[in-house]
Amino acid sequence: MARPHIEPFVDRDVAFKRMLLPGFGRGMHYKMLSMDGDTGACTMTVQLDGGYSQPPGFSWSEWEMMVVEGELQLDGRTVRKGHYFFVPAGYAMPAIKSEQGAIVLMMYNTGEPSLVEATEHHHLAHTKLYHDVDSYLDITWVPGNIVKPAVASGVMIKLLNYNPISHAMTFIYCMTPAFYQDNISYHDCAEESYHLWGTSWMMQFGDIPTGGYFWRPAYINHGAFASEFGCIALGRVDSKLFNYFHYNPWSTPQENQTRAAARVYQRDPLLYKWMVSHSHNHPHGPEDFEQTQKLRGPEFPDNEPETDGHKHSHWHTHKHHHHSHD
Amino acid sequence: MTFKNLFIDHERSKEEEEWVREELAEQEQRFAKIDGQMNDLAPTRAKWYEEFFDRISLRGFNADGDQKVKIKREDLPVKPEGREDRVVWKYGRDTE
Numbered sequence: 001m002a003r004p005h006i007e008p009f010v011d012r013d014v015a016f017k018r019m020l021l022p023g024f025g026r027g028m029h030y031k032m033l034s035m036d037g038d039t040g041a042c043t044m045t046v047q048l049d050g051g052y053s054q055p056p057g058f059s060w061s062e063w064e065m066m067v068v069e070g071e072l073q074l075d076g077r078t079v080r081k082g083h084y085f086f087v088p089a090g091y092a093m094p095a096i097k098s099e100q101g102a103i104v105l106m107m108y109n110t111g112e113p114s115l116v117e118a119t120e121h122h123h124l125a126h127t128k129l130y131h132d133v134d135s136y137l138d139i140t141w142v143p144g145n146i147v148k149p150a151v152a153s154g155v156m157i158k159l160l161n162y163n164p165i166s167h168a169m170t171f172i173y174c175m176t177p178a179f180y181q182d183n184i185s186y187h188d189c190a191e192e193s194y195h196l197w198g199t200s201w202m203m204q205f206g207d208i209p210t211g212g213y214f215w216r217p218a219y220i221n222h223g224a225f226a227s228e229f230g231c232i233a234l235g236r237v238d239s240k241l242f243n244y245f246h247y248n249p250w251s252t253p254q255e256n257q258t259r260a261a262a263r264v265y266q267r268d269p270l271l272y273k274w275m276v277s278h279s280h281n282h283p284h285g286p287e288d289f290e291q292t293q294k295l296r297g298p299e300f301p302d303n304e305p306e307t308d309g310h311k312h313s314h315w316h317t318h319k320h321h322h323h324s325h326d
Numbered sequence: 327m328t329f330k331n332l333f334i335d336h337e338r339s340k341e342e343e344e345w346v347r348e349e350l351a352e353q354e355q356r357f358a359k360i361d362g363q364m365n366d367l368a369p370t371r372a373k374w375y376e377e378f379f380d381r382i383s384l385r386g387f388n389a390d391g392d393q394k395v396k397i398k399r400e401d402l403p404v405k406p407e408g409r410e411d412r413v414v415w416k417y418g419r420d421t422e
Contacts (some may be wrong), residue, residue: 004357004416021345032349040338040346062332089332110333112346124334149390182381183388190418203374204413206367217418224378247387248403249375250411253419 003041003190006034007214007222008205011045019046023115027052030106033194034215040112043105043192043215048072050101057118058092058125061111064161064170066135066234068196070102082136086161086170088129090122105194105234135160135172144173149243154179157235167240175200175227183245185223186256189237191216198231203249219253219260357416364414371411 016029027049035042041061045068065085072079075094087093089110106113121127133139135158144155154176161170168189175198184203195212203224208214216222244260251259265272296303338346379402386394405411415421 002417004353005414005418006353006357006360007414009356009360020341022339022341032352035346035349035353037350037353039333040342042349060334060336089334111336112338112342114336114342122334126332129332145391151391152388153392181388182378182386182394203378204371205364206370217415219419220415221413224381245387245389247378247382247397249378250403250405250409252412253415253421257419 002038002217003034003036003215005215005217005220007216008208009033009213010209010211011213012209012211016045016047019113021113021115023054023057023117024113025052025054028054033213034192039110041108041110042112043107043194043213044113045194045211046104046106048098048102048104050099051097052101053097054095054115055117056092056095057115058090058122059087059108059111060089060114060116062089062109063087063113064107064109066105066196068103068105070098070100072102072104073097073099079132079134082134082172083132084135084160084170085132086130088126090125091127091130092118092121092125107236131161133160141174147241147243149245151243152179152181155181166238168236168238169241170234170236172196172232172234174232175225175230177230178228179230180224180226182224184221184247184249186219186221186244186253186260187237187241188218188260189239189241190218191241192236192238193233195231195233198227198229198233200225200227200231200233217253219256221249221251221256361414361416368411371413 011031011033014031016031019028019030029047029049030044031046033043033045048070064087067079067081067083069081072083074096139158139160141156141158143153144151144157145153146157146159155173156176157171157173159169159171161168163169179200192215193208193213195208195210197210199207199209199212201207202222204222205214242260244256244263246259261272379397379399382397383399383402384396386396389395
């Protein structure tokens with residue numbers, strides 16, 4: 001079932017609801033932006049009342065958070081608007097408080113929101129993937145042309161999270177005043193955006209103002225694009241972002257996907273032929289041996305290195321065979 | 327979903343099941359409202375499409391970044407006969 005196409009939706013048009021799920025404590029209110037019908041994964045605008053406090057703990061789901069307004073206190077520090085968190089499933093966060101209240105965007109990627117009180121990480125947590133950053137002050141803007149074909153000048157981005165396997169990304173982006181881009185785009189991935197400030201326009205959906213949101217499944221047309229006064233937004237894609245540009249506003253997602261497959265055929269014909277001829281239609285894709293290969297593990301015998309890591313015994317720097325040419 | 331897929335298996339409580347069920351029911355209403363609003367926008371959108379065709383034929387189509395290509399008027403697409411102007415697709419290519 002996945003998440004349905006929610007576009008456009010403006011969170012200012014609906015009221016906050018009290019969060020009643022266990023663990024989160026009193027003083028947490030939310031607006032649901034989109035939810036995955038299979039997993040409960042969701043994105044919410046969340047209001048934390050002044051004096052809100054939640055205990056240390058972890059979630060069963062991977063989650064991300066962006067501070068939109070106000071301040072949070074955690075781990076002896078105060079974080080402000082623009083602060084971004086990537087939290088792996090099972091990663092125990094410290095207690096979080098908001099003395100004066102805050103608005104945050106919360107994104108649960110793999111399951112419904114959950115908070116299990118704990119001061120230690122779950123043993124399955126990928127703790128090294130945790131990171132947080134003040135995205136407004138500690139990351140610089142770079143041109144948005146990170147993929148080709150690229151967006152027009154006037155889109156700038158700051159990358160917040162990148163998955164090297166799926167190429168999923170979380171980023172903030174802005175459009176300069178008087179930005180426009182005259183093409184229609186679609187992608188192989190789902191795309192999500194929340195307007196932190198400002199208004200942008202798309203030919204299919206009209207204006208998306210501050211608090212505007214979309215979750216768009218793959219292969220759906222969007223664009224042309226414009227922003228009269230500029231905007232800044234948080235964006236996410238759930239796998240590799242590739243821009244398929246065209247100018248037919250009446251093409252369907254099925255036609256767009258077929259065109260995308262045709263491009264793979266034109267660009268990588270051998271790979272395409274192999275995939276089709278071997279009917280590699282397993283729902284999880286062909287096996288990636290890097291993810292399934294047997295590893296040595298901690299119990300592997302004699303697993304210490306034998307050299308200092310600088311040795312190349314194949315180099316002929318010492319013993320040379322001298323041949324007689326007499 | 328192809329995010330990192332970091333998820334630790336656990337059992338949902340009845341409370342959580344009920345919460346998810348209620349949210350999904352509300353999402354159905356939200357989707358229906360958006361779908362209706364976007365259908366209502368069709369006449370305005372038809373005008374936007376024509377303006378778009380004018381811009382890409384007179385000033386250029388953004389083929390890649392700022393690289394612009396002027397599209398000849400005779401090369402502009404025609405709306406397929408009988409096809410409605412649809413922009414909301416509930417599950418993308420899997421929409422019925």
